Amino acid sequence: xxxxxxxxxxxxxxxxxxxxxxxxxxxxxxxxxxxxxxxxxxxxxxxxxxxxxxxxxxxxxxxxxxxxxxxxxxxxxxxxxxxxxxxxxxxxxxxxxxxxxxxxxxxxxxxxxxxxxxxxxxxxxxxxxxxxxxxxxxxxxxxxxxxxxxxxxxxxxxxxxxxxxxxxxxxxxxxxxxxxxxxxxxxxxxxxxxxxxxxxxxxxxxxxxxxxxxxx
Ligand SMILES: C[S@@+](CC[C@H](N)C(=O)[O-])C[C@H]1O[C@@H](n2cnc3c(N)ncnc32)[C@H](O)[C@@H]1O
Numbered sequence: 001x002x003x004x005x006x007x008x009x010x011x012x013x014x015x016x017x018x019x020x021x022x023x024x025x026x027x028x029x030x031x032x033x034x035x036x037x038x039x040x041x042x043x044x045x046x047x048x049x050x051x052x053x054x055x056x057x058x059x060x061x062x063x064x065x066x067x068x069x070x071x072x073x074x075x076x077x078x079x080x081x082x083x084x085x086x087x088x089x090x091x092x093x094x095x096x097x098x099x100x101x102x103x104x105x106x107x108x109x110x111x112x113x114x115x116x117x118x119x120x121x122x123x124x125x126x127x128x129x130x131x132x133x134x135x136x137x138x139x140x141x142x143x144x145x146x147x148x149x150x151x152x153x154x155x156x157x158x159x160x161x162x163x164x165x166x167x168x169x170x171x172x173x174x175x176x177x178x179x180x181x182x183x184x185x186x187x188x189x190x191x192x193x194x195x196x197x198x199x200x201x202x203x204x205x206x207x208x209x210x211x212x213x214x215x216x
Pocket of ligand 1: 010045046071
């Protein structure tokens with residue numbers, strides 16, 4: 001599936017308001033980990049902003065990036081504060097210029113979006129962000145290749161499948177190998193039970209990493 005049709009899928013999804021508005025368990029987990037964090041959380045692929053609104057409510061500085069125009073306008077509508085509205089950006093998070101656009105210390109928060117980009121974009125993104133001095137943490141919650149949806153739909157490669165949209169199911173060891181080049185992994189778990197929704201209980205990878213040059 002091309003990026004255009006993937007984008008179309010999410011546009012229809014948010015136009016029809018199919019997304020849950022309650023914050024995810026991952027956002028709660030990250031909030032507890034960060035405690036009184038004073039830097040910016042950049043939610044990459046922020047969707048309807050369910051987690052962004054939660055971080056904002058908990059006094060975190062926020063920025064959101066999403067490829068779907070409808071998702072971006074949904075969030076902007078919900079944000080009364082003009083200052084924050086400017087920080088909701090319609091863009092591809094893999095191509096976004098973090099260095100130019102994020103001046104404060106920041107962390108990248110990716111929930112259910114790491115598996116939306118292909119491996120080439122992933123490698124380029126990691127290479128790019130590893131050089132940004134004001135980046136602190138990366139938080140990832142993503143579908144693993146042990147997830148039962150891996151193998152469903154049109155096969156693009158061993159780990160890539162298209163149903164009504166594209167997904168690249170992530171191999172834990174492969175992800176760890178790439179992340180470890182520039183980041184220190186401080187939390188890693190691959191499991192079901194993280195994000196149960198109705199009858200769904202996907203097998204996910206949760207990862208927290210900090211840039212190597214920054215002391216824990
Ligand atoms: C499964 S939803 C997750 C939304 C939100 N993070 C959550 O946990 O509810 C995936 C989101 O990523 C966005 N997305 C997919 N690929 C993207 C990309 N390359 N750049 C920016 N956003 C992207 C989609 O538009 C969609 O809003």
